[in-house]
Structure formats: C-alpha cells, structure tokens
Amino acid sequence: MTAAAPVITRFAPSPTGHLHVGGVRTALFCWAYARRHGGRFILRIEDTDQKRSSEDAALGILEDLAWLGIHWDEGPTWVPPHSAAVGLPPHSAAAGVPRHSVAELDSSSVGGDPRSVGPFFQARRLDVYNRYLDRMIEADLAYPAFDTAEELDALRREAAARKETFRYRRRPGYDRDAALRRFRAGEPCVVRFRMPDEPVRVTDAVLGEIDFTEEHLDDFVLRKADGFPTYHFAVVVDDELMGVTHVLRGQEHLNNTPRHVALQRALGFRTPVYAHMPLIFNADGSKMSKRDKDKAVRRAMPAAADTQASVMAATSLSPSDLATWLADKTRQLPTDALLSIARALDLSLPEIDVEDFRRSGYLPETLCNYLALLGWNPGLKNADGTDLERFDMAFLAEHFSLDRIGKSNAKFDRDKLLAFNQAAIAALDPDDFERRWREWCDRYDPELLALLGDRFALAARAVQPRIRTLGQCREPIAFALWPDDGVTFDEKAVEKHLRKGDPTGLAVLRDFLPTLESLADFTPDAIDGAAKAFCESRSLGMGKLAQPLRVAVTGSTVSPGLGETLALVGREGTLRRIIAALRLA
C-alpha cells in the first residue's frame, strides 16, 4: 500500500424526503469504500433547491442513516434522540456468518467537522460559491445570461423542430461589457459556464472510459436567479474543497459527469475517481418512486363515494382533498393519511423509503446486506461451496471494492429481502430479539406492548422463529390478544379435532384438564413435559392431545408450540377456554 492521499467519499442527498433504497445503497457503498481504505466518509446536504428542501427531511435522512448504521465521519452532527447508544443498532452477524470485528466508533453522536471543511449544508455556503463565481466571471469562464423562460422555451422548440438537441451556447455577438454592466447593476439573471469547445473523456471505475463530444455539452447554469448555485456548480466546488477523492453515485448522473469534469478543469480542480453504479427498479421494471405508495392506494380505492367516505374517516382529509388527489395522479398524500387508508382497506403499502422498511419491521443490517448485493457481489464462496451473500457491515467494510460493482440495473426483489430478514431474525440471540422487538413496538405498535404486558418475553420466544418481519409479530400470537371468552372457533377444526376421533378430542381434553390445573409451574417447558407424559402414559400420539388443545385455546389448528401457546394464554385463561370448548360438544 502506497502512502497515497487518504480516501474521502461523500454521500450528498438533497433533503426532499426520507431516504429511499437507491440512496441507501449509494451511502452504504461510499461508507464501505472509505472504511475499506481507512479513509473518511462525509455526509453533505444538498439543499440548493429552496422550494423542495426542508429541514425536516434533512433530519429524517440523518436519522435513517444512523438507524442503518451508516455512520458518517464528517457532516451534520446527529445525536440519538434518547440516551446514548439506543439509536445505534449493534450489527450482529447475519445467519450462519461469523462475526467480523471492526473498529467502529461507538460514541453516541455522529458527524462533526474535524478538518474544518464545513458547513455541510450547501445553503450555508453561498459565500464560498460566490467567491469562485466572481473569479470565473472575471476570467470570462462564466458569464451572466438574461434570457427569459419564454426565450429559452422558444429556442428549445426551434431545436426540436430541426430534430437537434438543444444546447445553449453563448451567442457570437454577446456583448460582455454590456452584460457585466447589467449584472453589476443587480439585474436578475443566471450565470452560465462557458463550456470549452472540446470533447471530454470521463474515466469511470465501473464503466470504463466514456467520450462525450462537445456538440452535446452546453453552457449550463452555475448560479440560479435566486442566487443559489446549481447542483453542478455546488457539487464541483464542494468536492474539491472537502477533498473528495472518490465519487460513487447512481448511473443517472453519468451524463452530468462531463460537465463536472469540464468545470473542474476550468477551475484548476482535481478530478476525483468516478464510479457510477447501476440503478434499482421495482420488480415490475418500473422506476422506484415515492409515488408508488399513492399509486397502490389509488388502485385499491373503491369507486363508490360512500365507501370512499368511510375510508377517509380515519384521516383528517376533507372530501375536496380526496377529490383533487384522486384527479391528479402526480399528487401525493401525507404518509400518515396513506397508512390509515391502507389500514382501512386492509392493504399493505409498498416499502420505498427507509422509514417504510423500518415500520414494516426489517432489521437495518438485513436491509444493508440485501442492498449491498444489488449491484455488488463479494465473489467469495462459503465453506460449503455456495456463494457468500449473507454478511454484515464489518464484512462489507473489509471487502468492498469498486471493481466488483456490476454494470446492469437490478430489480428489487422483496421475496429475497424477506428471506434474508427472516434468517437474520431467527439468528438473533433471543434476548437481543426481545429487546429489538420491544424497541420496534415502542415506536410503531405501543398498543401491542400494553396488550402483552409481562407476557412480552414469552411472546418474543414464540414469535421469533415464525415471522419474517417485526410487523408480522401480531399474527402468530393473535389468540393471546383476545379476551378468554372471545375465541372464534374454526368450525372445521372443531369438527375434526374435538368432535371426531377415538377417543374424541373433547374426551382427551377432559382427561387432561386436571393435569393442567395441578401443574406447579405454568411454563412452556412444564406444559410440554406434562403433555408428553400424559400421551406416553396413554400411548397417544402427541397430535391427539396437541391439536384438540390448540383448537380449544386458539380456535384454530395453527399456533406456536403447545407449551408456548398455553403459557401465553395463562393457566386461568387456558382452563376457561378449554371449559368453553367442552361445551361445543
């Protein structure tokens, strides 16, 4: 290893909403690359679009990243909302994968500015950009342009009519002195870059060398009329000033790269290593979009006005809000409203943002693991010869490399994510699972916490092996949430397991009842032990006792293990439910 300049990467989201999966992967790779090379990972907020950016969104992104365990070395400081360490998930190893040790800063806050290269919100760096801009105007590398939107539109239409690409270039007769006079007088205008008339070759670590000819490069805007820099300008200036050596971003930015390279040359900046990664799409091939949630609800929305009204009752939306939303497919409803409508329609929304996945109950390490595999592959084998694809953050930090990033776009496969999540949940230490489930409930389902009370630990053991996401935890133990006299019996199950058979299930239940009444501890192990002894003493198969009990206590033939099921309902509840079932004869 040579003593080359330290690697510095950055993730630079614009704060217009929660982080979505594409952004997560970009951040993850930037993080991993910096870690792999002992470098630094910067988080920078690109809030140069005043209309769309919000502080809330920026905060949301910080929280999303922190939750995922993608911690930035430099950037806005973020402190976990509660006490230290709570918000920072420990990255336990995925199923079957040994734990990798990594030197991870375990302080409770993330971010900071040790090199004094901030601030990290671009809106607070206008003076920086203006300094460079003034210099460029002075050198005639940039110039004020006073075209109106209408004039630009007309030019664009003309080009389209000639079947040419529209490309803005400073006209030959441009009167620089006059323009500068108007500019200094404060006349509103944009400032454009004088794109040199030469081709630009972009070298990309993933895609190789790509040539762009000058006839497709234009004098793009550096500073907007509102005084804010454009993305192109801010990104180039900031990357230079912050010492960014490697730019990892989505392929949608590939066509921007020659602009950035040309700008860097004009300013005498270094050109970082670029690595453009493939895009992520929905399973149906459509682009993943925040509007997908609206789309799903729209599709499920009943046509009749009165049913619509009842669905809307759960939200604070007015009928006119609903009407405009229904009429305009580009409109989005607030997430809260979408969620309550979805609940009313018994519809599950597609997960798009990090927050969606978190709410559904995916583990952060699963999300990172799965997303890392979308467009990257370690190219290693497990001991049994299968491909290594389950790994943790430490592994990524140790093995991530640009040359194993793929070139083709990938579809997001929820089934595989689900499989990963299930395996990761199953592999958790039971106490760890309980703790993390409790945290999830705190945030998303406090009612469940209250319903379970001191049975929570018991429920955690029962639920852990049978769920794919934390959000599914109610299902396997639904029977334990009903009142003891509120069991709804599946008639077919009652017929088969209680009324029929020789002896009938009801007879077996009656026989077993005293055992349950006198059991010293009403714990899963004690119950299972007693059940087993009971069956052995009568040469009965376990199913002959277990199924009638299950039906009596839960109403159905499906539940967690017998001991867990009865213990969850409790001795008193179990006895009451059995006695009620005996009356079904």
Add this chain to the structure above:
RNA sequence: GGCCCCAUCGUCUAGCCUGGUCCAGGACGCCAGGUUCUCAUCCUGGAAACCGGGGUUCGAAUCCCCGUGGGGUCACCA
C-alpha cells in the same frame, strides 16, 4: 428523437478482464418428497438462463462487429 450505458435461470448474481476445467455454479422464488404436536423452521431432490446474427479462433457465455431489446439523460431539480 440526439447522446450515453447495459444485456447469463422468473429475480439477484458467479463465471467474462487473463478464451478450453461450463452439456454454465449459487441464492431467492417455484415444484416434489421427508422430519416435527400444527405453523414456521430444517433436510433431500427437481424444473429453470449464456438476447439474435455474423466474424476471430482448433475451440467463445467469455474477444470484435452489426442488429434487437432494456435503461438513463436531455431544467434557473438534484
């Protein structure tokens, strides 16, 4: 439409750079069995792909060209 990128099972991919060991391997999903008190697990087996056409070569999934298909991008958004 111009420009740019991409192309292996349904999906994610390994293999491609450094042609032969590939009648193409793994994972998820699917199908069929098996274990277990049900469920979920777990185990075993199975179906399933080199986009098409030319070339180069003794030999091509691997190299080259063309075609086709998919995607990105063409803003005072990022």
